[in-house]
Each structure stands twice: as C-alpha cells, then as structure tokens.
Amino acid sequence: MRPTLKPENPCFSSGPTSKRPGWSVELLNTASLGRSHRSPYGVERIRHLITLMRDVLDIPQDYHVAMMPGSCTHAMEAALWSLLGPKPVDFLSFDVFGKLWVHDGVQELKLKNTRVFEATPGELSDLSAVDPSHDVVLTWNSTTTGVCIPNGDWIASSRTGLVICDATSALFAMPFPWEKMDAVAFSWQKGLGGEAGHGMLVLSPRAVERLESYTPPWPIPRLFLLAQEGKFIKDIFEGMTINTPSLLCVEDCIDALLWCKSIGGLPALVARSNANLKAVETWVAVTPWIDFLAHDPALRSSTALCLSFKDDPKNWDLPKAVAALLDKEGVAYDTLGHIRSAPSLRLWGGPTVETASLKALFPWIEWAYKTLK
Numbered sequence: 001m002r003p004t005l006k007p008e009n010p011c012f013s014s015g016p017t018s019k020r021p022g023w024s025v026e027l028l029n030t031a032s033l034g035r036s037h038r039s040p041y042g043v044e045r046i047r048h049l050i051t052l053m054r055d056v057l058d059i060p061q062d063y064h065v066a067m068m069p070g071s072c073t074h075a076m077e078a079a080l081w082s083l084l085g086p087k088p089v090d091f092l093s094f095d096v097f098g099k100l101w102v103h104d105g106v107q108e109l110k111l112k113n114t115r116v117f118e119a120t121p122g123e124l125s126d127l128s129a130v131d132p133s134h135d136v137v138l139t140w141n142s143t144t145t146g147v148c149i150p151n152g153d154w155i156a157s158s159r160t161g162l163v164i165c166d167a168t169s170a171l172f173a174m175p176f177p178w179e180k181m182d183a184v185a186f187s188w189q190k191g192l193g194g195e196a197g198h199g200m201l202v203l204s205p206r207a208v209e210r211l212e213s214y215t216p217p218w219p220i221p222r223l224f225l226l227a228q229e230g231k232f233i234k235d236i237f238e239g240m241t242i243n244t245p246s247l248l249c250v251e252d253c254i255d256a257l258l259w260c261k262s263i264g265g266l267p268a269l270v271a272r273s274n275a276n277l278k279a280v281e282t283w284v285a286v287t288p289w290i291d292f293l294a295h296d297p298a299l300r301s302s303t304a305l306c307l308s309f310k311d312d313p314k315n316w317d318l319p320k321a322v323a324a325l326l327d328k329e330g331v332a333y334d335t336l337g338h339i340r341s342a343p344s345l346r347l348w349g350g351p352t353v354e355t356a357s358l359k360a361l362f363p364w365i366e367w368a369y370k371t372l373k
C-alpha cells in the first residue's frame with residue numbers, strides 16, 4: 001500500500017544537509033551585507049561566529065580557530081600542505097575522503113615515508129597500527145560508508161606526531177576528543193545545515209609549534225598559507241579571513257549556532273542525532289531485506305546512515321531506483337549513497353533532521369522497495 005503520511009521535511013541529503021527546524025531566510029541578520037568583511041562590523045560578525053563555534057563545540061581555550069574559504073577540503077589541504085613533511089605519516093583511509101587525503105600526501109606532496117591503513121567499505125582501519133611518533137591523517141566519520149571512529153582512546157596523549165583530522169561529518173552530532181587533535185578541518189554544510197563554501201580550521205598549540213619550527217619544501221598557495229617567515233599568521237584565527245568570505249553565509253552559520261545553543265548545546269545536538277540512529281536501527285532490526293553498511297554497531301555513525309539492500313548488495317540498480325522513486329514522490333531528496341562507495345541508500349541523521357521525518361520515511365522506503373522488486 002502506498003503510504004499517505006509524508007515526512008514533514010524531505011531533505012535527507014548528506015551535504016548540504018537540511019536546514020535547522022524553523023529556519024527561514026527572513027530570520028538572517030543582513031546588516032553586514034554590502035559592507036566589507038574588513039570593516040569593524042564585518043570582523044565583529046566573523047569573531048562572533050568563531051566565539052559561538054568554540055562555545056558550541058567546546059573547543060579548548062588554547063586552540064586557535066579560523067574561518068576558511070573552500071570549506072572542509074580547503075581547510076584540510078591548508079593543514080596538509082603546511083604541516084606535513086618532517087615526520088613519517090600514517091594515513092587512516094576507510095572512506096572516499098580519506099583516500100583524497102592519501103592522494104594529497106602521496107601523489108601531490110610526494111611524501112616518502114608513509115603508511116596507508118585501508119579498510120573495505122563498512123569496516124574501520126586498524127587503529128592500533130598507528131605509531132604515536134608519526135603524524136596521522138584521518139577522517140573521523142565516513143560520510144560514504146557510515147563507519148565512525150568510536151573514541152580517541154587509541155591516540156596517545158604523549159604522542160610526538162601531529163593528528164590531522166577531517167571531522168566534517170562528525171562535529172555537532174557526536175562527542176569529539178579535541179585534546180587528542182592537532183589540526184581539525186570541517187564544513188558548515190554538514191552537522192549545522194549551514195551553507196557550503198566555507199569551513200573551519202582548528203589548530204592545537206603543538207600544530208602552531210610545528211608551523212613556527214618547520215618550513216615545507218614545496219610551494220604553498222596563498223590560500224593555504226598559515227605561517228610566514230617562521231611566524232604563525234594569527235590574524236587569520238582572529239577574524240581576519242585570508243580572502244573575502246560571504247557575509248550572508250556567515251550570518252546563516254551564526255543563525256545555526258544560535259539554534260544549537262537555544263536547544264541546549266552539544267549534549268542536545270548529540271541526543272538528536274543519536275535518536276535518528278536509534279530510529280533507523282529499530283526499523284532495520286524488523287526489516288529483513290535491509291542492513292547497515294557498517295555491521296558493527298559500535299562503529300556506526302549517527303549522521304551517515306548508509307543502508308544496503310541484502311538481496312543484491314553489490315548492485316547499484318535497486319538503490320538508484322529507490323532513491324529516484326522517493327525523490328519523484330517528494331518524500332526524500334538526495335538519498336543515493338556516494339557513487340564511489342558500496343551500493344547503498346544514504347539518509348542523513350545529523351541534528352538538524354527531525355526523527356519524526358525519518359520515521360515517516362520508512363514506510364515509503366518499504367513501499368518503494370516492494371514496488372520495484
């Protein structure tokens with residue numbers, strides 16, 4: 001039977017993700033538009049964003065926080081280009097994005113002393129293999145397989161290498177061990193439901209020490225430049241962005257962060273995302289033809305809910321047809337898994353998604369599956 005109740009919000013994309021509940025463009029502060037980002041007011045708004053970001057994510061006070069152009073990819077590459085080189089590097093590569101950072105290190109920077117710990121989609125790299133005297137590059141949460149690193153206990157507090165982490169699809173949805181991190185890159189367009197094109201880079205004091213004690217042998221594009229003549233460029237981390245940002249996107253991000261605070265901050269955000277994971281787990285448990293790509297519940301992401309059809313897990317035809325039918329019915333947009341991952345349907349379960357909308361979607365997925373089989 002074709003269901004009658006539709007999800008109130010059909011936006012289940014994994015990025016840009018759904019806007020926060022109650023979002024409206026009318027609610028954004030537009031006083032900075034048409035003005036310079038270097039004007040006192042422009043800088044004040046960017047600093048306000050950085051302060052809110054620190055507050056909501058509970059970033060340690062001695063870490064430096066910058067707004068970056070080019071979203072997570074740019075923030076991550078600025079860190080790789082500026083920090084890597086003096087030590088061997090261990091890459092944890094268990095998803096599509098992890099592979100991109102390996103490419104940067106091995107093909108572009110041509111690092112010689114590297115180890116790559118891979119995993120098949122749905123599995124996690126061997127964390128115990130990481131050497132604390134090496135730098136390590138990793139993605140905390142695989143947006144493309146739904147596998148997530150469960151905690152930071154495996155990272156030595158006494159490490160001498162730096163930990164460089166792409167935390168894009170993890171932050172705002174799950175606890176995160178900042179004290180085990182040295183450089184963290186993320187976008188606004190995932191957990192926050194913010195606009196694309198902008199992101200953040202967070203550096204620990206140890207990362208700053210590296211910037212001031214080591215100069216990479218390769219050219220560094222201006223947009224990646226975090227240090228000059230052996231000095232950390234602190235201005236970038238105090239609201240003086242490298243180049244011109246969109247102040248409209250800044251205001252949208254401030255709006256999302258104020259919403260985070262209004263609902264109770266990080267614990268409330270994590271609870272909302274966990275409720276989404278639980279709802280899908282409960283449904284999957286009673287639905288014999290579907291399963292998580294991430295088999296181990298302890299490694300399951302609460303944001304990237306990647307599901308595979310058990311009848312034919314190596315074939316894209318069914319996920320493609322189901323996603324297209326859900327889209328056509330207007331009940332769920334953008335639910336096809338990442339094309340370079342395993343065949344899957346993917347629902348975003350971050351905190352901006354209402355559990356009620358997810359629950360209303362399950363009968364539609366059942367209907368689509370039975371209609372297409």
Ligand SMILES: Cc1ncc(COP(=O)(O)O)c(C=O)c1O
Pocket residue numbers: 014015070071072073074097139141142143144166167168169187189197199
């Ligand atoms: C884990 C991860 N890293 C990096 C990116 C790239 O993000 P952006 O397009 O914001 O640079 C994504 C986007 O989906 C992602 O999921």
